[in-house]
Amino acid sequence: MWLTLKDEFLDLLEKDREFRYAVLGYLGLDEIIKRMDTHQQTIQKILERLEKAEEERAQIRREQTKIWEEVRGLREDFNKMREEQVRLREEQTKIWEEISELREEQVRLREDFNKMLARVERLEEGHIELRKGHSRLEMAFKRLEGSMLVGFDSLRKFAGVTFEEFVRAMLSGSLARMGVLPDGARLERVVLDGEEVNLFYEDPLIVGEVTAHAESSDEVDKLLRKAGVAKEKYGREPMLFLVILTAPQKVAREIRSLAEKHNIDLILGKET
Known part of the structure; x- marks a missing residue:
């Protein structure tokens, strides 16, 4: 186009x-x-x-x-921190209140302890006096036992029993009355691993030696040897008794010293 x-x-x-x-x-x-x-x-x-x-x-x-x-997040965190700070202050206040209560309780406990300590001291003083009195009574009782032993020894001759049998019967009755032995229980004469024991009971474990006359303190050694055999056999410490009718004064003093040392109940009749 x-x-x-x-x-x-x-x-x-x-x-x-x-x-x-x-x-x-x-x-x-x-x-x-x-x-x-x-x-x-x-x-x-x-x-x-x-x-x-x-x-x-x-x-x-x-x-x-x-x-x-x-900024908004920081503000929220700041608000949370402020709330946490308020809670911490409240908890801190509670802690200080509890500490204050504990201090008051400690003061009360200390006062109670001092009172208890003073009471214990008084009880100890009373216990010491009671122990002294008990020791005096025990010494008097042992002297009485010794005197009775000499007196009854004369009677047992008329009864036709040996001194050992007489002591075994007398001591069994005394221990039963004291509650050491059950009612009706009697001390026995046994042989433990070759050792002859004059006075014996298994439970409570009792080991005793009886002699009419002691020439030396060897009687204590014999008793301790037999006690060792019983302890080895039954696994517990025995109560120890040593009964002597007569002993020289010097020997008697040595035996008393050893008996106290080894926790032996000593019954001594007469010192010659």
Whole structure:
């Protein structure tokens, strides 16, 4: 289809930039168009900068939002810390109150302890006096036992019993009355692993030696040897008794000293 001159002219204006500017130059508008193009480029750059600035502002807003979120989190943490601090103060106050109560209780306990200690001291003093009295009574009783032993020894001869049998019967009755032996129980004469024991009871374990006359303190050694045999056999410490009808004064003193040392109940009749 053949183009008219007008169509060709319009086509060139649209497609050919130099032709367009040449036409505008003839019309005296080329300078305005150039300025408008420059302004357009400037505006484009401004728009690009504005767009970039908007992106930066959006980025700043996002970062600011994060900052505010962190501030909000910090504020929540701070509030929690403040609440925890309040709880700690309350607990600390309770602890100090409990410490104060404990101190008061400690003072009361110390006062009670001092009172108890004073009472114990008084009891110890009384116990010491009682022990002294008991020792005096025990010594008097042993002297009485010794005197009775000598007196009854004369009677047992008329009864036709040996001194050992007499002592065994007498001591059995005394221990039963004291509650050491059961009612009706009697000490016996036994042989333990080859050792002859004059006075014996298994439970409670009792080992005793009886002699009419002691020439030396060997009687104590004999008793201790037999006690060792009984301890080895039954696995417990025995009660020890040593009954002597007569002994020289010097020997009697030695035997008393050894009997006290080894916790032996000694019944001594007469010192010659």
